[in-house]
Amino acid sequence: MLINPIRVLGLSLAVSSSLSLAASYDSKKDPANWTKKIGKEFFKPIEKQEVISYTDMLNAGTCSASGSECEYEAGNINGPGVMRIPSFIPTDKRASSDAKYYLYFAGHDGHYIKMAYSNSMGPDADWTIYNTKPYNSSTKSPRGVMDLFTHKNKKIESVYKTGDHRNGHIASPFPMVDKTNKRIVLFYHGEGTDGHKQAVATSQWGLNFNNENADERHSSFNDLGKDDPGFGSRSKRLGQPYFQVFEVADKTFAYATKGVFAKAKSDVSMDGLDNGDRKSNDRKKRGIFRSHEQWEMVSGSSSPFIKTVTEMTKANGIGSKDPRHGSVFVDGDQVYVAYTIIGTNPESVFVSKYDLSGLSTNDKRDPTKWHNKLVGSQLLLTPSDYFETYDNNNYIQPVPSQSGQEDDFVNELRDPTFFLDDSNENGEWDDAESMYLFYAYGGESGIAKVKLEKGANFSDKK
Numbered sequence: 001m002l003i004n005p006i007r008v009l010g011l012s013l014a015v016s017s018s019l020s021l022a023a024s025y026d027s028k029k030d031p032a033n034w035t036k037k038i039g040k041e042f043f044k045p046i047e048k049q050e051v052i053s054y055t056d057m058l059n060a061g062t063c064s065a066s067g068s069e070c071e072y073e074a075g076n077i078n079g080p081g082v083m084r085i086p087s088f089i090p091t092d093k094r095a096s097s098d099a100k101y102y103l104y105f106a107g108h109d110g111h112y113i114k115m116a117y118s119n120s121m122g123p124d125a126d127w128t129i130y131n132t133k134p135y136n137s138s139t140k141s142p143r144g145v146m147d148l149f150t151h152k153n154k155k156i157e158s159v160y161k162t163g164d165h166r167n168g169h170i171a172s173p174f175p176m177v178d179k180t181n182k183r184i185v186l187f188y189h190g191e192g193t194d195g196h197k198q199a200v201a202t203s204q205w206g207l208n209f210n211n212e213n214a215d216e217r218h219s220s221f222n223d224l225g226k227d228d229p230g231f232g233s234r235s236k237r238l239g240q241p242y243f244q245v246f247e248v249a250d251k252t253f254a255y256a257t258k259g260v261f262a263k264a265k266s267d268v269s270m271d272g273l274d275n276g277d278r279k280s281n282d283r284k285k286r287g288i289f290r291s292h293e294q295w296e297m298v299s300g301s302s303s304p305f306i307k308t309v310t311e312m313t314k315a316n317g318i319g320s321k322d323p324r325h326g327s328v329f330v331d332g333d334q335v336y337v338a339y340t341i342i343g344t345n346p347e348s349v350f351v352s353k354y355d356l357s358g359l360s361t362n363d364k365r366d367p368t369k370w371h372n373k374l375v376g377s378q379l380l381l382t383p384s385d386y387f388e389t390y391d392n393n394n395y396i397q398p399v400p401s402q403s404g405q406e407d408d409f410v411n412e413l414r415d416p417t418f419f420l421d422d423s424n425e426n427g428e429w430d431d432a433e434s435m436y437l438f439y440a441y442g443g444e445s446g447i448a449k450v451k452l453e454k455g456a457n458f459s460d461k462k
Contacts, residue, residue, distance in 0.1 A: 029318050029345045029400050031379050036315035040376035041455035042336060042351050045437070047123040050387045052077060052105065052116055053446040060129040072169070073135075076107040076407055079172040079242075079325075080438040080447045081186075082419040085206070088182045093205040095130045102206055103127065104145065104173035104186065108405040108444055111135070112147040113173045113188060113209065121421055121436060123451070130207070146170065146186070146201060146209035170199075172242050172325070174417075175206065179425070187254075189241030198238040198256070198295075238262075238295050244417065246328040248335065248356065249364035254295070255337065259305035259323040261298035261367050304370035305337055308352050312377060313341065322403070327437075329418040331429060333357040334461075335370070338380065338416040338437060346398035347412035349381035349439060355462040373462045381437070381450065383411050388441045388448070396442075406443035415440040419449075 027033055057063075057074035081104045091097045099117040106113050116127040133143055148170050174187040184206035189198050201209035240256040247253065252264035301307050305323055313321040324347075326339035335354040340347050353375040356364050363369045383389050389396060391409035398411040406414075416439045424430055435452040 025345055025398055026400055028316075029343065030398070031341075031344055031348050031350070032382060034312075034316040034379070037312045038316075038350075038377050038379055040351075040353070040378045040457040040460065042353055042378050042458050042460075043380060043435070043437075043452040044455045045381055045450045045452055047451040048385060049123050049125070049449055050385075050441070051080075051103065051127050051438070051447045051449055052129070053387070056127075056129060056446075057132070060132045061134070062129075062132045063134050071407065072107050072109040073111065074107070076109065076405065076444045077105060077446050078108055078415050078440040078444040080105045080415060080417055080440065081172075081174040082417065082436075082438055083175040083177060083184070083206070084421055084423070084425075086177045086179065086182075086425065088179070089205050093207075095207060096128070102175065103438070103447070104175055105447055106171040106173060106188075107169075108171060109169045110171060111169060112142070112144040113170060113186070114144040115207075121434065121449075121451075142208075142210055145203070145207055146188070148190070172415075174244050176245060177425075178202075187238075187243045187245060189243070196241040196257075198241050198243045198254075198262075200238060240297055242325045244325075244327045246330050248330055249361050251365040253328075253367070255305065255326045255328050255339075256297070257325065258342075259299075259303050259309060259326065259339070261303040261305060262295045263298060263365075263367065265294050265296055298367055302368050304354065304367055304374070305339065305352070307371045308337075308374055308377065309339070309341055313343075318343070324403075325415050327417040329420065329435075333359075333364070336418070338418060340401075340412075340414055340416065342403050343400050345400045345412070346383045347401040347414060348379060348383070349413055349416045349437070350377055351380045352377040353457075353460070355460075357461060375460050375462050376457070378455075378457075381413060381416075381439070383413055383441065387446070388413070391442065391445075401443075408443065409445045410443035412443050413439050413441055414444060 054074055054077065057077065062074040063070040083102050085094060085100055085102060095117040098119045100119050101117060101121060103116045104113060114132060115130045117130055118125045118127045131144055170188055170190045172189050176185045178185050184203045186201045186209050187198065189196055203209045240260045242257040243254040243262065245252065245254045254262040256262050305326065309323045310320050313319060321341050321343045323339040324342050326337055329336045333356040335356060337352050338349055340349055354370045354373045355375050356370065356373055359369060389411050396409060396411040401412050416437055419436045419438055420429055421434045421436065423433055429435060436449050437452055438447060438449045441448050
């Protein structure tokens, strides 16, 4: 049973935008009633599990039940990013010697990146929240794996801290394993004086992304234990927020906020990430986060993701709607995109597939050519389980979702992210491996996962 102590204890939370508008259920905006440009079955969801809830955060000591800090560090949970711990990280340098998986996440308006670890992806797996504690203004001891307000983290603080302790935030972590340099790369976004922007940090063991020197190793920063020296956060902005990075035809791309498509200008691929020559006069040889403005943003009708969603929502009679956040899984020439749509009720998870086979290498690297290779779309997941639809034993009626932060429990899903349990570490979905989708439930009230099997239309092509 899911109980949200914030409401039980009567603590103050911001009023939900969906409640303040007195919205009501609209059957036309319910994806379950749509019949046009939808109907494929690329994946079959099985074995759903609630992973992290507000209660878990409170029990882990994130904040005291009477503190206002609970509103933005525990009362709001979203943006899951998952990785299988790579073999180059020794067991004594992990959060636990038997840990196999790290789940990074944050609060929408939170001040540090959080992490939970587990030794299993099974439906009954236990997830333990790592290094979480109330903020201490005297010691500024770092929380989670990267803290906006630790005195050790001057570079990130100068970029994203906009005032007192409640201003500015860092969120939406997306981890990647850099096997070439044997380190973990964490894409995340922050809010500064010029709005939300994407950034990136690195760490040796994945436990500490704090450091004021981003390009050098230091062993003195071991507040987080495990002697993870970290490398720190780059001070350069990469573009629009909510990056989920992937590669097509040896070119690096990212799904950004509301379907904006980011294309790396650099010729340096994800293998090594920023191994380019940072002193080169040729920007394309510098690496994807070594120099300024290394990402080209593709938005509007030029983005295949935005175009797909717009055509779907218009065809089903609700006008033009925006995708929220998304995730991409690439299987050879097949590109699968998971996303949700703002303004639907309940907000649910869709998957669209693009078959790039038959395109030249240059066209595969040009996202404006992808929409014509759309195979179709699937309504993958809607809120259905008790923990997704009930708050304090009360069923929550779905209403059209709103853009932005959601502090109340609402009947909707957000922030889907694919996770391939790639035990062979080859980037391919082998028969013996499993695929999962992590997502936020209750709006931004917790994180869950579901195992995915290949569906009847998984192999369909254009």
